[in-house]
Amino acid sequence: MSLKEQLKPWFEERLGLEAIREFIAHKTVPVHSATIWYYFGGITLFLFVIQVLTGILRLLYYRPSPEEAFASVQFIMTKVEFGWLVRSIHSWSANLMVLTAMIHMFSVFFLRAYRRPRELTWLSGVALLFITLGFGFSGYLLPWNEVAFFATKVGTDIAGTVPVIGSFLVRFLRGGEEVGGATLTRFFGFHVAVLPGVTTLLLLFHLALVQKAGISSPNHDPQPR
Amino acid sequence: MLRTLGDHPEKYESRSRRSVIRALPGTGFTGSFLSFVYPAARFIIPPADTEQTAREVKAANAADLNPNSGLIFKFGTRPGLLLRTEKGEWRAFTAICTHLNCTVQFRDDTRQIWCACHNGLFDENGRVVGGPPPEPLEKYAVNIRGEDVMVSRQS
Numbered sequence: 001m002s003l004k005e006q007l008k009p010w011f012e013e014r015l016g017l018e019a020i021r022e023f024i025a026h027k028t029v030p031v032h033s034a035t036i037w038y039y040f041g042g043i044t045l046f047l048f049v050i051q052v053l054t055g056i057l058r059l060l061y062y063r064p065s066p067e068e069a070f071a072s073v074q075f076i077m078t079k080v081e082f083g084w085l086v087r088s089i090h091s092w093s094a095n096l097m098v099l100t101a102m103i104h105m106f107s108v109f110f111l112r113a114y115r116r117p118r119e120l121t122w123l124s125g126v127a128l129l130f131i132t133l134g135f136g137f138s139g140y141l142l143p144w145n146e147v148a149f150f151a152t153k154v155g156t157d158i159a160g161t162v163p164v165i166g167s168f169l170v171r172f173l174r175g176g177e178e179v180g181g182a183t184l185t186r187f188f189g190f191h192v193a194v195l196p197g198v199t200t201l202l203l204l205f206h207l208a209l210v211q212k213a214g215i216s217s218p219n220h221d222p223q224p225r
Numbered sequence: 226m227l228r229t230l231g232d233h234p235e236k237y238e239s240r241s242r243r244s245v246i247r248a249l250p251g252t253g254f255t256g257s258f259l260s261f262v263y264p265a266a267r268f269i270i271p272p273a274d275t276e277q278t279a280r281e282v283k284a285a286n287a288a289d290l291n292p293n294s295g296l297i298f299k300f301g302t303r304p305g306l307l308l309r310t311e312k313g314e315w316r317a318f319t320a321i322c323t324h325l326n327c328t329v330q331f332r333d334d335t336r337q338i339w340c341a342c343h344n345g346l347f348d349e350n351g352r353v354v355g356g357p358p359p360e361p362l363e364k365y366a367v368n369i370r371g372e373d374v375m376v377s378r379q380s
Contacts, residue, residue, distance in 0.1 A: 086268055
């Protein structure tokens with residue numbers, strides 16, 4: 001008996017992979033799910049994975065302090081091999097991810113996929129869309145160049161127009177009265193720790209619900225309440 | 226009416242053709258997988274020019290420093306010591322003591338470079354004249370360009 005044949009039952013007994021294989025092999029999917037509007041959730045997920053991988057790579061060289069942030073980005077772009085590629089992919093993929101998440105949202109909306117029993121999938125998806133924008137906003141400051149500084153100043157100023165809690169919100173976002181080094185480390189923390197953690201949890205919830213309810217059909221009316 | 230994706234006919238003409246056809250997408254996947262992993266691996270390897278240390282920096286304005294005084298400046302990521310002798314000569318050294326890496330300072334009373342940690346003493350040429358430091362301080366080249374005092378690594 002070959003090693004592979006010996007190992008297979010050992011792993012099978014402990015992992016139960018056969019059941020998973022069986023499930024994947026016989027999973028039924030509605031034929032209309034092969035139309036383009038059903039692709040964008042998956043594309044957004046793919047881009048998220050790209051962001052995580054390229055983001056981890058950039059963490060090896062990026063330095064989140066006002067003295068070193070700009071120079072470390074220049075370092076990645078000019079000295080690190082394929083640094084230009086990794087940074088550009090992260091930037092392009094970030095923009096595309098906002099686009100595909102938007103298209104995904106409108107697809108779900110116009111195909112009426114948010115209806116019962118998929119309301120929680122829709123709501124968690126909307127939360128994920130806002131988090132994606134949060135990723136974009138916090139990531140934009142990290143190169144610590146002029147346009148990043150003023151974009152963050154204007155962006156956080158807007159939060160100040162919220163009634164009652166506006167001034168607290170600005171202080172919370174900036175880590176102080178003005179945009180500065182405290183804002184940079186704070187946004188860095190949001191960008192690489194807080195948001196990825198929250199996103200992972202929400203994403204697992206979102207995908208589990210898609211798995212549970214199956215793909216919706218726009219023509220199939222849910223039962224009236 | 227639901228149709229399943231992946232509902233393929235299982236009859237192939239011959240085993241060898243099947244194995245060739247099965248191998249083809251495999252090489253494609255392997256190739257594209259390698260094309261993703263290779264740049265990432267090269268990215269992780271630290272570049273030869275690891276530190277973003279400057280070869281030449283502006284240490285001070287010429288007017289900032291009177292004769293017989295010194296100041297600490299940033300030489301890349303490390304501290305440097307710029308000093309002016311009583312005769313007005315410019316000198317620059319690393320400010321890192323060769324004993325245990327403390328930051329040294331110029332003392333105008335004794336006209337010596339002094340390390341506060343263990344009382345290490347260097348003269349105005351960076352040579353050890355007292356205390357525990359085993360080696361002299363590394364000397365930098367100083368060039369005056371207009372008002373700017375430029376310090377660069379020698380050699």
